[in-house]
Amino acid sequence: MTTPDLLIVENLVKRYDGLLATDDLSLTVRQGELHAIIGPNGAGKTTLIKQLTGEIRSDAGRVIFAGQNLKRVSEPGRSHIGLARSFQITSLFQNFTVLENVCLAVQAHSGHSFRFWKKINNDTNLTEPALTILQHMGLEQRAHTVTSSLSHGEQRQLEIAVALATKPKLLLLDEPMAGMSKEDSETLIEHLLELKNRYTILLIEHDMDAVFSLADRISVLVYGRAIATGTPDEIRNNEDVRQAYLGEEA
Numbered sequence: 001m002t003t004p005d006l007l008i009v010e011n012l013v014k015r016y017d018g019l020l021a022t023d024d025l026s027l028t029v030r031q032g033e034l035h036a037i038i039g040p041n042g043a044g045k046t047t048l049i050k051q052l053t054g055e056i057r058s059d060a061g062r063v064i065f066a067g068q069n070l071k072r073v074s075e076p077g078r079s080h081i082g083l084a085r086s087f088q089i090t091s092l093f094q095n096f097t098v099l100e101n102v103c104l105a106v107q108a109h110s111g112h113s114f115r116f117w118k119k120i121n122n123d124t125n126l127t128e129p130a131l132t133i134l135q136h137m138g139l140e141q142r143a144h145t146v147t148s149s150l151s152h153g154e155q156r157q158l159e160i161a162v163a164l165a166t167k168p169k170l171l172l173l174d175e176p177m178a179g180m181s182k183e184d185s186e187t188l189i190e191h192l193l194e195l196k197n198r199y200t201i202l203l204i205e206h207d208m209d210a211v212f213s214l215a216d217r218i219s220v221l222v223y224g225r226a227i228a229t230g231t232p233d234e235i236r237n238n239e240d241v242r243q244a245y246l247g248e249e250a
């Protein structure tokens with residue numbers, strides 16, 4: 001039995017003036033897989049993520065998510081039906097604790113109006129799911145730490161925890177290892193290995209150690225087109241990929 005596709009991208013196009021950033025791109029993400037997208041700088045990876053979240057409009061093609069055509073679904077609407085992007089550290093409330101940041105995200109997603117922030121810590125409807133998420137991301141020991149005193153690596157982990165608070169069907173991770181030390185990257189890979197058993201994940205990442213140890217399938221983007229999709233072994237041994245991108249690295 002084949003695994004159903006959670007995300008289907010069909011013939012997607014995005015033009016910036018004369019430049020085709022996404023060029024008739026088609027790919028699928030299967031339910032339960034960790035699908036990585038790799039490609040040289042400027043290949044169109046971030047543009048694709050923005051087209052998926054609805055941050056930018058596509059010029060042609062379509063995106064089907066969980067059986068629904070996203071054409072008329074707004075950016076908040078896409079988040080509500082389970083498409084979650086992990087945002088940059090700047091979206092964290094630096095003066096709040098780790099637990100408060102995740103509680104706020106749980107509260108925002110559950111549709112409850114914001115209450116005075118101090119009460120958040122006392123509401124078990126918020127703290128219970130928040131603590132479970134922090135446990136999955138290895139941050140439970142830091143729950144009561146003020147966010148500004150976390151290390152850079154821990155803040156990236158917290159960003160992902162905040163995204164998880166929206167109960168995503170698909171988690172979009174755009175370069176989660178960017179700017180991390182080798183040690184922090186290795187820690188995050190450990191957490192993502194755990195997380196991939198629970199979530200379907202689309203990962204964009206330049207760190208090839210991370211990609212090849214985490215991905216079930218990899219798509220390679222070059223000039224806005226997917227030149228290959230396959231298992232890590234298939235991608236490593238694909239002659240077109242080696243010539244276009246991986247060179248002697250793989």
Ligand SMILES: Nc1ncnc2c1ncn2[C@@H]1O[C@H](COP(=O)(O)OP(=O)(O)OP(=O)(O)O)[C@@H](O)[C@H]1O
Nearest residue numbers: 016017019021039040041042043044045046047048
């Ligand atoms: N707002 C924009 N206006 C014009 N051109 C853009 C815009 N955003 C991206 N581009 C161009 O579109 C192409 C794809 O960019 P994109 O950022 O999606 O690539 P990427 O694969 O994510 O690159 P990187 O790995 O460096 O993050 C590039 O040539 C880029 O210069």
